[in-house]
Amino acid sequence: xxxxxxxxxxxxxxxxxxxxxxxxxxxxxxxxxxxxxxxxxxxxxxxxxxxxxxxxxxxxxxxxxxxxxxxxxxxxxxxxxxxxxxxxxxxxxxxxxxxxxxxxxxxxxxxxxxxxxxxxxxxxxxxxxxxxxxxxxxxxxxxxxxxxxxxxxxxxxxxxxxxxxxxxxxxxx
Numbered sequence: 001x002x003x004x005x006x007x008x009x010x011x012x013x014x015x016x017x018x019x020x021x022x023x024x025x026x027x028x029x030x031x032x033x034x035x036x037x038x039x040x041x042x043x044x045x046x047x048x049x050x051x052x053x054x055x056x057x058x059x060x061x062x063x064x065x066x067x068x069x070x071x072x073x074x075x076x077x078x079x080x081x082x083x084x085x086x087x088x089x090x091x092x093x094x095x096x097x098x099x100x101x102x103x104x105x106x107x108x109x110x111x112x113x114x115x116x117x118x119x120x121x122x123x124x125x126x127x128x129x130x131x132x133x134x135x136x137x138x139x140x141x142x143x144x145x146x147x148x149x150x151x152x153x154x155x156x157x158x159x160x161x162x163x164x165x166x167x168x169x170x171x172x173x
Contacts, residue, residue, distance in 0.1 A: 025082075
């Protein structure tokens with residue numbers, strides 16, 4: 001997360017404070033204000049302040065996969081480099097690999113368009129579990145914890161991914 005006018009966008013200039021990230025991302029929504037929608041498709045309402053947001057792909061980027069609280073009961077993906085502060089339930093059968101870009105996506109919540117990007121480093125770690133039954137197209141199965149899961153990608157059709165939502169028919173194969 002960076003200020004829009006930041007000249008250098010790297011780890012040293014991004015917001016890292018976990019309480020702020022929790023506050024900011026808990027208010028993140030699709031921009032339906034009729035203001036700046038083309039340039040800023042997302043918004044985070046923080047009191048009277050309106051934080052208009054743009055991103056290269058999706059506003060949610062899943063950065064780590066782990067078992068929450070170490071009890072083995074709930075597997076989660078964390079986002080925004082927040083560790084256990086910001087998490088979503090991991091649904092391995094719903095991972096989606098875009099056949100053209102190779103990017104991996106996971107369901108997010110409707111307020112943010114229903115789709116989140118899996119960070120490249122994490123996608124590479126997870127890629128060893130994909131099975132490609134149809135050659136070089138998107139994977140068809142995911143092997144996880146001793147189970148062969150058939151990938152379910154219909155959810156992608158219902159997502160509102162910016163800026164590719166106009167190409168959605170091409171998004172899912």
